[in-house]
Amino acid sequence: MSDDVLEAGRRLQRLFRDSVRLGEIATALVSFDAGLPAAAARSVLQRRGFRVAGVREGGLVRAYARTADLLGQRTCGDAQREFEPEAVVAQDTPLAEALERLGRHEQLFVTAFGSVAGIVTWSDVQKPAARMWLFGLVTVLELGLAGLVEAFYPDDSWASLVSEGRLAKARELLGERRRVGAGRDLRLAECLQLSDKGLILLRGDETRRVMGAESKSAGERRLRRLVQLRDNLAHAQDIVSGDWEVILTFAQALERIVALGSAFGAPRRARRG
DSSP states (O other): HHHHHHHHHHHHHHHHHSSSSSSOOOEOOOOOESSSHHHHHHHHHHHHSSSSEEEEETTTEEEEEEHHHHHHHHEEEEEOOOOGGGGGETTTHHHHHHHHHTTTSSSSEETTTTTEEEEOOOGGGGHHHHHHHHHHHHHHHHHHHHHHHHHHGGGGGGGSSOOOOHHHHHHHHHHHHHHTSOTTTTOOGSSSSHHHHHHHHHHHHHHOOOHHOSHHHHHHHHHHHHHHHHHHHTTTTOOTTHHHHHHHHHHTTTEEEEEHHHHHHHHHHHOOO
């Protein structure tokens, strides 16, 4: 592997591992003294639409309670639960690592200055910082897929594997980009839709293995969900209710995606330079 590719990989690793931290999407955790009547705390949580609150002892959050736990209890302390160690995460934890943990818990409790101060649930993944991070990963993945198409189907030999309509759209986009000077050395494969790149690669056994798909049908299902996530990100639509499993897969496959994008992106960048 060339130094150019290795350096590109290192830059992308730093970008996606270090640029967005958990604290950037956390919400301040509402908390109550352990001695506060449970009914009063429950009323506040219901009014504000929260399901979880911290329970303070000595001025610090030591435990938590759910809205449902407070029902029928005398004080907040009577309803408190201990924090699960893995669900307590520092605010500077990289987002990818945090999302992997969130996949195993209903929420994460975020520490700042040694004490629990915030909370993160899947709804917080809707926030701009997380959405930009995810869109960046989709872009890197698309770059890598285009590179795979070029590597396994050189000289546009993949063209017979897409419909005439899709091919015409790719050629039209290539011509438009070249016309405005945005893609002098742009390749036709880079102008394919995300779904087209994926479907081309899912046709062959070897390329399917490179993509990590157990079978063509499984790969197509995953590709459809990836396209839906990309579209929802691009159009500011909800990305949690139907896409959280795809988001979790992205977090778990971060290094593989970055390696793919850098390996096939760096040579093209060098060629254009």
